Amino acid sequence: MADPHQFFDDTSSAPSRCYGGQPSPGGLGYPTHSSPEAAFLADPMSNMAMAYGSSLAAQGKELVDKNIDRFIPVSKLKYYFAVDTMYVGKKLGLLVFPYLHQDWEVQYQQDTPVAPRFDINAPDLYIPAMAFITYILVAGLALGTQDRFSPDLLGLQASSALAWLTLEVVAILLSLYLVTVNTDLTTIDLLAFLGYKYVGMIGGVLTGLLFGKIGYYLVLAWCSVSIFVFMIRTLRLKILAQAAAEGVPVRGARNQLRMYLTMAVAAAQPLLMYWLTFHLVR
């Protein structure tokens, strides 16, 4: 790369000669006859500084990318955001009315699960993330209409909801470990499934704001039952994989334990939904 620059270098001015071999970007090495450019080129420090700066920026970007990749697997996250509007609409419908859906199996394509865009049964992180943020904002709205709002209460809501979510994830992972279930349920999958209850919570709080306590209890009850059924049907395929795949009824101590675990996880959802929203509706 240095040779063409050497060839085109302006050898008429002595100081720039020694920097002719620099890997400088673009057209810096080209000789000219007009004075401003020659004066610029004759200043080797800016030449070097620019090269150093651009290499430093490239290094910095690499470092940041590598470190971010260590903590948050960005490529895996992208799978969970590969959604489109139709998927979101159908999934929201499924969350409030899962009774007619027949096939809950996630389709696979050569060992990797298909992207959520193509299969409604695949978990995604867009709905849980947006539902969480909307829940915080709706909580702020609810508190505001009751004149109980202050910005730190919003932060309190957010952190308490996050804390409950973390607790849930840790408890379920622990129990899965204790029951020695070998399942392909990853942590992010679990996070996605546990985040689906925020949709019901938002519906409950909004109805509570519009129609009072009766509306809130009705919608919450409906969404609780739906999320219970949804979780049972989804987790059954993940935790009780072998038994469910064969279609035989669950027998034996090990399978019973797994069944109880699934039911416990599913039953915890309505409880948490009530716990996190009842103080918002008066």
Place this chain on the structure above:
Amino acid sequence: MAEAEESPGEQETSPSKPLFAGLSDISISQDIPIEGEITIPVSARAHERNSSTLNESVRHTIMRDLKAVGKKFMHVLYPRKSNALLRDWDLWGPLILCVTLALMLQKNSMDGEKDGGPQFAEVFVVVWFGAVTITLNSKLLGGNISFFQSLCVLGYCILPLTVAMLICRLLLLAGQGPVNFMIRLFVVLVMFSWSVIASTAFLADSQPPNRKALAVYPVFLFYFVISWMILTFTP
């Protein structure tokens, strides 16, 4: 690489260079004086411009940046299909708007702490973290817009809401009442939809058509929060 119009008889020193591959086969028995024109690529002129901006006066630099910011304000107020906001992004405009909004929204700390209004820092944090969240969401959904471009667009589209804040403050000088509230509600609604439409015009283009609504929804939430803060502001 620059075009060097030299006489084709010039013998190349290293024959392995692909650039002058064919020249090594040519040899001429007599000396030919070399003369010609060497043209400079555009990038060298850009470097020359950069070096000369170091020498200009401070007022000139500030005026140039302010003019760029003003031009982008015009683009936000009359949203057309143009790339100016995305191409030369800058964060000065969003900073000015955010600081103005936060200054106007902060409550008087003299009448007690539990007043229900936001502090300067809270508005600042809400705006910038909201913008960062929307950008992350947009990037994870697979949009082809860069991080800072998205921040720039979202920041500039706060302009209509800042105008709404100014109008609300002026209206509140005339006393509070239900009529006053209705007018303020109307103004804030109009400016809110203007903000959402303006930012959608820029951001939605970066997503494929079946995901536009998904990228627009958090933008809607973001401006809704800011409008809510403006609407519930009482001096």
